[in-house]
Amino acid sequence: MKRGRLPLVVWLLGLCVCGIVIATTRFTADLSAFLPRTPTISQQLLVSQLRNGSVSRTVLVAISGANAVLRAQTSRAFAARLRQNAAFVSVLNGDPDSAQRARDQTLLFDHRYLLSPAINADRFTVLGLHQALGDVLDRLASGEGLAIKPLLTRDPTGEVLQTLDALEQHSQPTFSHGVWASHDGSESILLVQTRAAGSDTDAQERALKWLDADFEAVRTTPLLQLELTGPPVFAVQTRATIRHQVVILSLISALLVTSLLWLVYRSLSALVLGLLPVMTGAAAGIAAVSLVFGTVHGVTLGFGTTLIGEAVDYSIYLFAQVGQSLSFSSAPSSKKLQDRLQNWLSTAWPTVRLGMLTSVVGFFSLVFSGFPGLAQLGVYSIAGLLAAAAVTRWILPLLLPQSFVMPDRRLLGIYLGALLRHRLALRGPIIMLVLAAVVYLGLHHGHLWNTSLAALSPISKSDQARDAKLRAELGAPDVRYFALVSAASAEAALEATEALTPVLDHLVAVGAIGGYDSPARYLPSVATQRSRQSAIPDPDVLRRRLCAAAAGEVSCKRLEPFIQDVTAARTTRPLIPADLEGTSMGLALGAMLLCGKQGCNALLPLHPATDLTARMDIHAVRLALAGVDASPAHVAFVDFKAESDQLYSSYLRQATLLSLGGFLAIIALLAVALRSLGRMVAVLLPLCAAVIVCAFGLAVLGRELTLLHLVGMLLIVAVGSNYALFFDSTHVRRAGPLAVTTLASLTFANLATVMGFGVLAFSSVPLLSALGETVGMGAILALVFSAVFAHDRPDEIPV
């Protein structure tokens, strides 16, 4: 028989194409693998806040060690240095940034008649002026009198003070020696905002390096320690962790599987040939993901190590069965090898193919997942498994040397066969175990699942706790509730926000909320600014009224600078967001007013009634906001915690549906392939039992199940079906001595799979470890259960 060269050419060409695609692929390891693709509008907002909002760009910095004086000095020097650095837009440490304060004061003073909430038509009547003057005189009498006195001749009605009062902060952190400190005074705290977007992990990484380097430059003693936390730190850490682990896990996995193959084959050529399907599969997988998604996530490569475990099975089946019993033949001829190959193709290959197809069908359901990490895993595995199986079927037979010999592994098979004969004794206990698992899971089904999005977070609990503590120290805990105003433009959003203000003020007055922040507080809409301008009377009228209002208290002649400023304000151009750039008001506005292609969203944080109980009358707030008509703008109440939990539960629901769909597809495939209800049940029952016991095991180990565990359970069925099918085909064909090698090769294949997934279980990335521990445990159970429940006549197991 002439060996066709066409498959080889196709294969090599395919590899080249994969190589080219991979060379041009963009690999990412940022957090986007953990974020959804198709959320609702408020979820989109949540995601864009998570990715690019001001929170995502804020680094919390703690300086500890040495003594309080040194810490405060270092905090000042550090802040001064960071403020010179273009990588950061804002550096807050409690110590005023004199340059920024000067910009703030200039903006506030120059535009006080546009910004002051006290300006309306009444303000410039005799009575209004008299009252405003009286208020300012009262404040002159107060402790701050000395500080506000210089403003008197140009701002006798106190508009700068009015504006400042409106901007006043809710709570200030503790101070120590003039800079922010933790409550116990043991750390200095800074709040640093990077210029780069939160999703630009490269830029965030550079910014963090700057923080380290600048701290090093101002550090006067090694006793001083720097600690960084916050979303940019987490993003960079996560990426580094994923990168690191993908490399380590793949290496360990490859090493283990290679060692296993060496143990089995004891031949370098067989080892290399055995790895060909795996490598081709990996290349095809990466190339496919790159073509479908444009980028390849690091997590996908991490998941990909599982492919090593499964794809290597095919060559194990081929070699173990084609190479066996050769040791008994003194002079193997090419005809004999060809015969055995033909034999393998006609008897074992259909089973391998069916097993591979069930895996592909299982993975296929993941392709539809809204979770990018999972969808990529689906595509990667399908392409990888198809390529690996194809290489096993069409390429390896061409490359097998004529003298291909497998070391005799029959002893192991015989030993396993002997073990198998005692399996009847195991049936009872296993059935009991499954029943116990069903009862346990039934009783505890309420708290098996972790229903919070944080369950998927790659950030460790201790890091999260540390972050929360620093945030609390700064009096800036995560805000959960927001009023959301969506409009076509920034101006429309600000106008609608102003329309919303009386409603929110009322909610504060009745105690439903403790307070709120609003972008309109920092920048009134142009309409409001214009109405303030129109409230300003002619200079002559104003002068007359002022003198009447000031009579007996202030010599109005000395207030001429005031008249000039007010008159100039009548015709000045109203402020727009760009005018606030570089000021602290601009930063606050930027954090709350988010503009994109679809328009602008104003996010108004709502604070709980008191800091102690953190209560909010959600119902009243929801009702009040629903009653606001700000059309054409849209007003809504947003609970970010509920949104993110809902996001997760929709993930979970979707994953449940996809897993069920995948399971049904596997059943359908088996129905078509096996055409026997009895055989289908015999194949599926042990797999279902493996899933149940695996879930029980995870619960007993104290794991809270996440959607990755659920997906792992689908994969137990998809992967485990290979073993069940082999027992099924052995049973059907009443095969003779083949069964011994089948048993041995199944065990090796299983070991390889368990290694591939099992290594993932040790990952510190929850996504990877959840999948690893589920499939690793499940694969062993699937093999054992399939063997124990294979068929009823143990005497049929040949020796």
Place this chain on the structure above:
Amino acid sequence: MPARLVSLLCAALLSPLNGAWGADFDVTTLMQQLAQVHVQRGTFVERKYIGILQHPIESSGELVYRAPDHLEKRTLLPKPESLVLEGEMLTMSRNGRQQTVSLYQYPDLGTLIDSIRSILAGDQKALEAAFEVRIEGSLEQWKLELTPKLEGAQKMIDHIEIRGAGRRVHSVEIVQPDHDRSIMTIENSATPP
């Protein structure tokens, strides 16, 4: 022996007087005396004379000092207000609003407030760090004149005159570069120990 004992006793009894009523009355002596006061309470009346205003602005209330670093000014008229300085934190309460700042945040104002406290605490070092200090009179009737050293404070304050008798402060007068001034007179309600 008895003669020597008597002279020792005399010396012991007279020694505090020596420092206080001796010929060389100086800042150190006054500060040492003031440092003995741990709690001081009083009422104050403050008048501010501001150029463009036709009448001085008057306010009044209570003052409380507790060693080492608590100073409280409770204004009752014309509008209730309180200023509490505790360590470096200054808390201002007014119109139902409360605001806390660090003295370091406002170097100009901070120096001023801190100087009053350092006089009450008898902290000569802190006082001389911020001001040129001149003293006149005797312990029974003294006057401190403070001229700010820091440029920021110089813009707001030309000089401060503090008058007192023994361990009591009677008045604080702040004169600004534009000749506006404020005078606070203090009446002690409790005699220091």
